[in-house]
Amino acid sequence: MTALQQRIGPHPDGAHLPAHHEQCLGCGVDNPHGHHLSVHREGDLVVATHVFDDRHVGAPGIAHGGAVATVLDDLYGFLLYLVGEPAVTRQLVVEYLAPVLIGTTYRLEARVDRREGRKLFVNAKVTALDGRTAATSTAVFVTVDAEHFTQARPSSAI
Ligand SMILES: CCCCC/C=C\C/C=C\C/C=C\C/C=C\CCCC(=O)SCCNC(=O)CCNC(=O)[C@H](O)C(C)(C)COP(=O)(O)OP(=O)(O)OC[C@H]1O[C@@H](n2cnc3c(N)ncnc32)[C@H](O)[C@@H]1OP(=O)(O)O
Numbered sequence: 001m002t003a004l005q006q007r008i009g010p011h012p013d014g015a016h017l018p019a020h021h022e023q024c025l026g027c028g029v030d031n032p033h034g035h036h037l038s039v040h041r042e043g044d045l046v047v048a049t050h051v052f053d054d055r056h057v058g059a060p061g062i063a064h065g066g067a068v069a070t071v072l073d074d075l076y077g078f079l080l081y082l083v084g085e086p087a088v089t090r091q092l093v094v095e096y097l098a099p100v101l102i103g104t105t106y107r108l109e110a111r112v113d114r115r116e117g118r119k120l121f122v123n124a125k126v127t128a129l130d131g132r133t134a135a136t137s138t139a140v141f142v143t144v145d146a147e148h149f150t151q152a153r154p155s156s157a158i
Contacts, residue, residue: 004146008084016040017078026074035071037108039078046078048108052100063100072124072137075110079122080141083112087120087141088148098134105129110137118143 007018017039022030027037033055039048050071058064073092080087100106110124119140126135 004086004149007081009081011041011081013041013043017046017081020074020077024074026070026077035067035074037071037074039075041082042109044082045109045111046075046082048075049105050108051105052102054102057102059099061099061102063102065094065096068096068100068126068135069094069137071108072110072126072135073139075108075124076122076139076141079110079112079120083115083120085143086146086148087118087143089139090119090142091140093138095136096134097136098132100126100134106134113138 003021011017019027019029022028025031025034027039028034029036035050035056037048037050039046041047052063052067056063056067058067069092072094073089076089107127107129108124109127110122113121113123115121119142122139122141124137124139125133127133
């Protein structure tokens with residue numbers, strides 16, 4: 001069984017979901033520049049409690065918009081464990097409603113809105129613990145076969 005197949009699950013409600021791989025910029029535990037996103041399942045949602053740190057600063061005290069987009073993109077990648085098929089981001093849209101503050105805890109959640117053929121329409125939000133939404137997002141993922149991930153490094157296995 002490949003690592004990709006192992007990640008398919010099943011993953012019961014509440015389960016912690018495995019990182020995409022150890023070096024992943026979003027969730028890899030071995031990436032010193034990464035966000036170390038820790039994600040679990042809540043029903044049809046994938047959810048993370050996350051704090052951006054000084055490595056992710058844009059304006060002073062505020063998370064860089066690209067860092068927020070990175071984390072949202074990676075969070076969407078965890079929905080694929082529930083879908084049960086690999087897919088990649090074709091389009092990513094982020095609405096920055098309020099500054100995402102460094103050193104502040106946020107709840108991040110994502111869900112699949114609908115599927116049309118190979119296309120997965122997904123959405124997400126970033127919410128402060130006081131309930132205010134700091135960012136919303138939509139994205140289109142397109143399913144691919146496992147060979148998609150060996151284009152750059154033919155020997156790599158995910
Ligand atoms: C089973 C669980 C396993 C889960 C495993 C998870 C991940 C895998 C593990 C490790 C991977 C490593 C870690 C990363 C994991 C997650 C991180 C977040 C995700 C990413 O970071 S991922 C990187 C960035 N990403 C890319 O690197 C993609 C580059 N890109 C391509 O590789 C091609 O572009 C491709 C393959 C996407 C499509 O290419 P293609 O030739 O196969 O398909 P085509 O172009 O025909 O589009 C197909 C249909 O999408 C429609 N379409 C297009 N654009 C649209 C839009 N904007 N809105 C609505 N529909 C749209 C078309 O209209 C058509 O629709 P129709 O089929 O109906 O005609």
